[in-house]
Amino acid sequence: MSTPSADELFKSIDYNPPASGWMETPVDFSPGNWCYPAKEDKTKYMMGYLPEAFGNPREWSPEDVDWKLPSNWREIVMNGFRERLDKYRSFKVFMDICVRCGACADKCHFFIGSGDPKNMPVLRAELMRSIYRGEFTVAGKILTKLTGSRVMEEDVLKEWFIYFYQCTECRRCSLFCPYGIDTAEVTMMARELLHLVGVNINWVLEPVSNCNRTGNHLGIQPHAFKDIVDFMVDDIEEVTGVKVKAPLNEKGHEILFITPSGDVFADPGIYTFMGYLMLFHFLDLDYTMSTYASEGGNFGLFTNSETMKKLNAKMYTEANRLGCKWILGGECGHMWRVINQYMDTMNGDIQGPQMRMPRSPITGTEFHNAAVTKMVHITEFTADLIKHKKLNLDPSRNDQYKVTFHDSCNPARAMGLLDEPRYVIKNVCNNFYEMPKGTIREETFCCAGGSGLNTEEIMEIRLRGGLPRGNALRYVQDKHGVNMLSCICAIDRATLIPLADYWAPGVEVCGVHELVGNALILPGEQERTMNLRQESLPGFEDEDDDWTPPNM
């Protein structure tokens, strides 16, 4: 299936809803509208650990009429629904109090880019609310049609699968809802219910099972992880002439550093990872990384609370085993939602007695705002170093970049980490431009690939959802010549690239600590002629001109 051009796609967006009511409008199950279902063995594997949270492993396709649901699927889903109403006040209240004012309607990036009314947050939630009213309220049972109620049927379940996997749990709608109704919360409940009957997607289940077994979502085994890190150490040496250390699984260090494994795996995340290694080398930081806890991101958040807890527990478990006093966390979006809003509640009780309130060994700053979780965000740590003038920086080494910053949904709306990364960027770059108001900070737009939707088979949906972000990027590209989109999220570093190529071609994507790595002057380094991407710095281009690859 070919993707239309950006202009064609833009012209195809129509905000006028169809003539038929939404309950009567059929759902499109053609390929491109859904993510591939989880492979049977992945579901089976997770069922082995959490039988209460997963079910019905099998090979199936959303395109088929028969989804091979268990015969009692309705009972399972309805019991699960009832159970969650009793476990989550958020869910119960959100099922009751929506007045359908429509303030959220044009806030969702998927609606803005598609015009599909079922992508309006209010209607996405109504997909569940209609069942709530029809199954659990007296009025809904009697006055079905008048109250917008319906009973649970297979078509409804299928519709849930399509539309709750067209929500990235970014919470932008919740920012604009006068009652704070959070569609992310509704989507999480729907996905939990879908998992119970084996209606799931591979791009969530495979990372989850990988995280469980190998410690990271890419399934990188410990020896391979070490190889990759060693390669990066070599690359840093190539650029700087300095061999940095990269301790793995070592006991007795003060700090455990955990970052999303995407930073280890793929371009351009690896440059961010190099930035971390250089920073820690510069500081001679007493730290280690771990292969067992080699994933900062938590795909459990996109699955169910049980999986989230199980995967998150690795962080404290590993800090205990290695004897670390606190944890430093890398640049990742949903990882920080989990750390800020779930980690201590879920797993605080397994923290060992050796853990302490985080204190920067360089500046002595105590991170009181992380007193309980014992976990500090790398931009908080670096901002503190910059303020105390502990870093030797040459921002001109980023002069080839005109930088803007994309707030990732979760650090923005589930934490409020807004100014720290900006402070770091402004100290390591000379050219920084904000995207327009309404698209940044708490109002930021999603990359449209979060919450496990970073998968190729729904590329058109992702590109449509990426319109508001891409268009804001295009604006600063045209106005200020911005050519670098920085972010603090590993999923962003993967998803924003196709988005930028499509909506604002010519803009590259980087992590904040890649920029730090470029600017940081290491003791004993050689004259820098290249940045971390091994592209020539301004003034050193000539040397490259007559260079030909040796095999040509």
Added chain:
Amino acid sequence: MNALYSLVFVFILVLIPLFGVGAAHLNTIFGICLPMTAIGIFLVFSVVKIVRWGRSPVPFRIPTTAGQQLSYDPELFKQNKWDNPSNGIQTVIRMVLEVCAFRTLFRNTSTSLHETKNGPVVAFSSSKWLWGFALLFHYSFLIIVLRHLRLFLEPIPFFVHGLEFIDGILQIGAPVMYMSDVLIVVGLLFLLARRLADAKVRYISLVTDYFPLFLILSVALSGIWMRYYAKVDVMAIKELTMGLVTMHPHIPAGIDVSFYIHVFLVSILLMYFPFSKLMHMPGVFMSPTRNMPNDNRFHHHENPWNPDIKPLSYEAYEKDFGPAMAEAGLPLDNPDNAKAPEEA
């Protein structure tokens, strides 16, 4: 269609007391029995609903943060205390602003697409209409409810006199026109027009969205009718309402049928309230994304049903990958794991 159903339904509701009192003279039923029942249903079922919400725990602290967090260095990074509260007092301020000033609706924007010579543009503009008219409607309603206290309290409290004075300060007509009476109708008509005019909102609107609008409109209009046109005997009405309050109900003579229509519609509203979206009024106070501080990193929050789930242990991990780890030079806790399983 949904709007039409609702309108017809409210119209039928108006006819019931019109014939019930006007023709069948069931004054006691419409003047005493029904209002008493309605108040009972309103109170009991609203409390039941709120208690049911309250019985579900809040397992996680999930505030939607709408500004800069409390930083480790509050001087370098200034916290946005009202939009990202980190303690109880700040959260109370956030809630007060939300409930009293509809702060979130004030943020509202509208999104539009434009094709320009420089390519496609997604534009966001401030859109405060809903905020303005929602405030107008809700505050008018509140003032009207408070003014009605004069019928249920003796002596009449000073603030009710004050409200009446300010509300009627324009001194138009006799009896004097209350501004809140006009503004509530304006507010309701806007909310109704918006629901019908905006294709997106119309698409999601149910009968249960139009019905309360028409019902409250009918309450307001019947009230306006009885005050300004039917000019009902207020002393007789107060005799009736005080009878209800003091639990010595009786029906004084000479009350116009328009009063019974008004009371009937109010009774329907009260009985409908606990089972409808109108419960957003108490509900907003219980919304976990708004009523909690963003403090999980430095205050423990307890989940009463926190399940006992352990991670896959490091021991199991090392057993799984031991030989490869040993070969790569990664330290092992148990040297035996360095051997491949078949050797061991």
